[in-house]
Amino acid sequence: MSEFLTKSRARNIFYGGSLxxxxxxxxLSIDSHLYVVNESTSKAELTDEVVLGKHVWEKHACIxxxxxxxxxxxxxxxxxxxxxxxxxLDDPDDAAETLGSWMEAQPSRIEGRRQMPFxxxxxxxxxxxxxxxxxxxxxxxxxxxxxDAG
Amino acid sequence: MKYSSQKVAYAYFVAAxxxxxxxxxxxxxxxxxxxxPNFLSExxxxxxxxxxxxxxxxxxxxxxxxxxxxxxxxxxxxxxIHSVKLAYIQLIILVVGTLGAVVSYIMxxxxxxxxxxxxxxVKVGILVAALIFLFNISxxxxxxxxxxxxxxxxxxxxxxxxxxxxxxxxxDNLSLDKMYWWYVVHLWVEGTWELVMASILGxxxxxxxxxxxxxxxxxLYIIVATALxxxxxxxxxxxxxxxxxxxxxxxxxxxSTLEVIPFFLMMTFSFVMVWKGRKxxxxxxxxxxxxxxxxxxxxxAGVWGFLHTLHGVNFYSHGTQITAAHGHLAFFGAxxxxxxxxxxxxxxxxxxxxxxxxxxxxxxFWLMTGGMSFMTFVLTFAGTIQxxxxxxxxxxxxxxxxxxxxxxxxxxxxxxxxxxxxLLFIYSLLVPRKELFTETSGSKPVTGSSPEAQAxxxxxx
Numbered sequence: 001m002s003e004f005l006t007k008s009r010a011r012n013i014f015y016g017g018s019l020x021x022x023x024x025x026x027x028l029s030i031d032s033h034l035y036v037v038n039e040s041t042s043k044a045e046l047t048d049e050v051v052l053g054k055h056v057w058e059k060h061a062c063i064x065x066x067x068x069x070x071x072x073x074x075x076x077x078x079x080x081x082x083x084x085x086x087x088x089l090d091d092p093d094d095a096a097e098t099l100g101s102w103m104e105a106q107p108s109r110i111e112g113r114r115q116m117p118f119x120x121x122x123x124x125x126x127x128x129x130x131x132x133x134x135x136x137x138x139x140x141x142x143x144x145x146x147x148d149a150g
Numbered sequence: 151m152k153y154s155s156q157k158v159a160y161a162y163f164v165a166a167x168x169x170x171x172x173x174x175x176x177x178x179x180x181x182x183x184x185x186x187p188n189f190l191s192e193x194x195x196x197x198x199x200x201x202x203x204x205x206x207x208x209x210x211x212x213x214x215x216x217x218x219x220x221x222x223x224x225x226x227x228x229x230x231i232h233s234v235k236l237a238y239i240q241l242i243i244l245v246v247g248t249l250g251a252v253v254s255y256i257m258x259x260x261x262x263x264x265x266x267x268x269x270x271x272v273k274v275g276i277l278v279a280a281l282i283f284l285f286n287i288s289x290x291x292x293x294x295x296x297x298x299x300x301x302x303x304x305x306x307x308x309x310x311x312x313x314x315x316x317x318x319x320x321x322d323n324l325s326l327d328k329m330y331w332w333y334v335v336h337l338w339v340e341g342t343w344e345l346v347m348a349s350i351l352g353x354x355x356x357x358x359x360x361x362x363x364x365x366x367x368x369x370l371y372i373i374v375a376t377a378l379x380x381x382x383x384x385x386x387x388x389x390x391x392x393x394x395x396x397x398x399x400x401x402x403x404x405x406s407t408l409e410v411i412p413f414f415l416m417m418t419f420s421f422v423m424v425w426k427g428r429k430x431x432x433x434x435x436x437x438x439x440x441x442x443x444x445x446x447x448x449x450x451a452g453v454w455g456f457l458h459t460l461h462g463v464n465f466y467s468h469g470t471q472i473t474a475a476h477g478h479l480a481f482f483g484a485x486x487x488x489x490x491x492x493x494x495x496x497x498x499x500x501x502x503x504x505x506x507x508x509x510x511x512x513x514x515f516w517l518m519t520g521g522m523s524f525m526t527f528v529l530t531f532a533g534t535i536q537x538x539x540x541x542x543x544x545x546x547x548x549x550x551x552x553x554x555x556x557x558x559x560x561x562x563x564x565x566x567x568x569x570x571x572x573l574l575f576i577y578s579l580l581v582p583r584k585e586l587f588t589e590t591s592g593s594k595p596v597t598g599s600s601p602e603a604q605a606x607x608x609x610x611x
Contacts, residue, residue: 007298007364010371018378025382028401029329032394036325040393051322058262064197069392070469071328072264075184075196077547078469107191114548115191136324142399144391146466147544 040140053132056125065116067150069141076114078150083130083137085148096130151499153224155231158238160500162217163493165245167576169210170486172252174565174572176203181565184558194256201255201267207481208265209248214489215346216240216283219303221496222353223287227294232286240282247275263331266317273317280311298367299349299356302374306345313337325393332388339485340384340451344377344412347447347488351416354440354495359427366423373415380408387459391468399461406459413444413452413484420444433498435511439491442515446483446522454479454526466541471554472533479526482518490515490575497579510578517571525564532557 044050057063065076088095103126106116121129151157180199183189190199224231231237251272254260260267268276284307291300316333352370356363386402420441431437454476458467467473498505532554539550 005368005372007368007371010368010375011298011301014371014375014378017375018382021379021382025385028383028397032329032389032398033326035395036323036329036393040395041323041325046323054322054324054327055262061197061201061260061262061267063262063264064200064267065195067469068324069328071388071392072469073197073200074469074471074474075200109188111188112186114187114551115195117192117195117197132324139325139393141391141393142396144465144468146541149540149544149546 041135041138043140044135044138046135047131049128049131050135051132052124052128053130053135056121056129057132060119068136069139070144076116078145079133080136080139080141081145081148081150083134085150089134089137092127092131092134095134096127099130099133100126151502153230155234155237156221156224156496157500158231158234158241159217159221159496161238161241162213162220163497163500164580165241166210166213166217166489167493167579169206169213169248170572171576173203173206173210174569176200176206178562178565178569179203181558181562185555185562198255198258201260202252204265205251205255205267206248207486209244209251211485211489213241213244214492215307215343215350216244218350218489218492218496219283219287219307221492221500222303222350223290223294223300226297226300226353227291229290229294232289232293236282236286240279240286243275243279243282247272247279250275261320263320263327265335266331277311277314280314284308284311297363298370299353302345302352302370303349306342306349309345310338310342313342328392329389329394332385336385336388337382339481340409341378341381343485344381345374347484348373348377348412348416350488350492351420351440351444354436354491355420355423355427357495358429358431358433358437358440359423360429360431361423361427365426369415369419369423373412373419376408376415377412380405380411384409387461387464390461390464403460403462407456409459410448410452410456413448417444417448433495433505433508435505435508435515436491436495438512438515439487439494442519443483443487443491446479446487446519448483450476450479450481450483450522450526454530457530467533467537470533470536470540471529471557472537475526475529475533478529479522482522487519493579503583507578507582510574510582514571514575514578517574518568521564521567521571525561525568528557528560528564532561 057068062068062079063072065073067074067076067078067080069080070078083089083095086095086098088098100121100123103119103121106118108115176199179190179194180196180203183191183196183199220231220237247268251260251268254269255267259269261269261273266273287304287307291304294300313334316330319330321327321330348370352366355361356366383401383405386398387406389398389402421444424437424441458464458472458476494505494511535554535557536550539545539553540547
């Protein structure tokens with residue numbers, strides 16, 4: 001190896017190979033971007049309510065306790081399928097109401113139980129968050145999670 | 151230390167150590183909340199604690215990399231840093247940004263994407279600091295001697311700074327958001343940071359073992375080639391379940407399996423260099439951290455990464471405590487230990503003293519490494535049970551968590567050992583001015599005038 005693979009050959013392999021893989025990655029990224037827009041998230045419309053809900057989700061750093069599509073902290077339940085778990089996936093009004101009363105009941109203050117903080121959300125914000133979670137639930141995630149427990 | 155501008159690194163290292171303390175204390179608090187969930191729940195909720203824990207980690211590792219670059223590049227390029235003043239301005243921007251972020255997190259002001267929670271003005275500050283840094287080191291490198299170590303280091307730092315631009319792009323579509331979010335997160339820790347790691351490790355091996363530069367640099371190019379060949383498409387292992395095409399399951403499984411190779415090579419490289427090298431460098435603690443980093447990175451990033459990376463496995467284990475176990479050992483081995491290695495190597499020179507702190511420092515290595523390993527084991531057990539009960543049996547999240555309490559108690563104990571180790575490390579680096587434990591070290595104490603001591607003060611020459 002040491003005869004054939006000189007330092008400059010090793011360097012050129014590094015440069016050439018990296019550019020090659022960056023190229024493949026770029027092509028697949030474009031394809032994936034189009035797939036997201038046209039297929040996996042096309043079942044539910046990306047409404048203003050959904051966008052508002054995403055901002056609510058971010059403003060309160062929900063991801064630092066919960067997971068969403070399995071990503072986030074592992075302190076609190078998965079919410080990518082919470083609307084399915086609650087059985088309200090196709091009923092926007094019921095979904096917002098269920099979520100609203102859940103959020104209002106926090107924190108539970110039960111001793112020895114993980115606490116979710118109280119977030120002072122407006123009615124519109126609750127509706128947005130609920131629409132955002134319904135929208136995420138309808139994304140084609142290759143059948144993940146394995147069951148409703150999330 | 152051969153160049154006076156290397157001194158800049160000292161300020162970076164001290165700032166990094168301060169944040170390191172904040173990071174591990176934040177981690178300990180988060181670990182305690184797992185055991186006693188009502189603790190501080192309304193004053194400082196878990197999401198904020200975790201934000202402090204992860205953000206402090208990322209920023210101190212970056213400060214360490216910047217400092218290491220300012221230390222290494224003058225020696226490699228054989229000239230002073232282009233502008234010492236710019237280097238300090240860069241540090242001030244980063245420290246102000248970091249303190250600003252900490253204060254605003256505690257007040258509940260933050261953006262909402264995991265690890266990228268910094269308020270916009272802090273993100274911009276990081277970008278400005280990175281640009282100053284790139285200008286400064288690029289000018290230094292361009293005017294000086296070109297080596298593979300600086301070449302790889304500078305490519306890594308340029309690439310990670312450019313990828314930071316994706317932190318500013320937050321699409322409304324959640325799946326797109328996640329896809330580009332990984333451009334920062336994955337392509338940092340499983341791509342560009344590996345370049346930085348390999349070049350710093352190469353520099354340390356060059357100095358500590360005295361092996362021929364040609365040999366080391368050829369190894370380095372092979373290591374970073376395997377890192378990027380596997381790591382770029384290895385991004386696919388994050389694209390399985392977030393709304394992206396199904397082909398990522400195969401691409402991600404194959405290429406992220408290959409991601410074990412660069413870590414295996416870095417470990418092999420370090421041990422082979424130590425065997426080959428004839429130099430008996432007196433800074434044994436720096437050697438311990440270097441070998442430890444390469445070894446624990448192989449296990450944490452390589453083995454524990456592979457453990458749950460195949461899509462058939464990940465379908466069940468995704469987002470469980472197994473992920474947490476892997477994350478902790480991988481970050482500790484690859485990036486924490488490597489930074490501590492370079493701090494340990496450089497500090498005696500930066501402070502103009504002998505490596506007086508060897509026993510305390512090495513003790514802190516075993517405390518931290520032992521603690522992290524134990525934490526990884528108990529979280530892996532917890533994650534295995536969680537995966538089975540929640541993902542296979544389908545039991546509710548919280549009732550599964552309630553049954554994992556014993557593991558979280560053990561994790562807290564392991565975390566406490568890490569915190570003690572970290573504080574001991576900081577103490578050993580900054581405080582002792584006299585040789586400690588000369589007899590127990592078993593070797594001839596290094597005195598100010600001995601050739602070994604001179605070698606340390608001059609950077610191992």
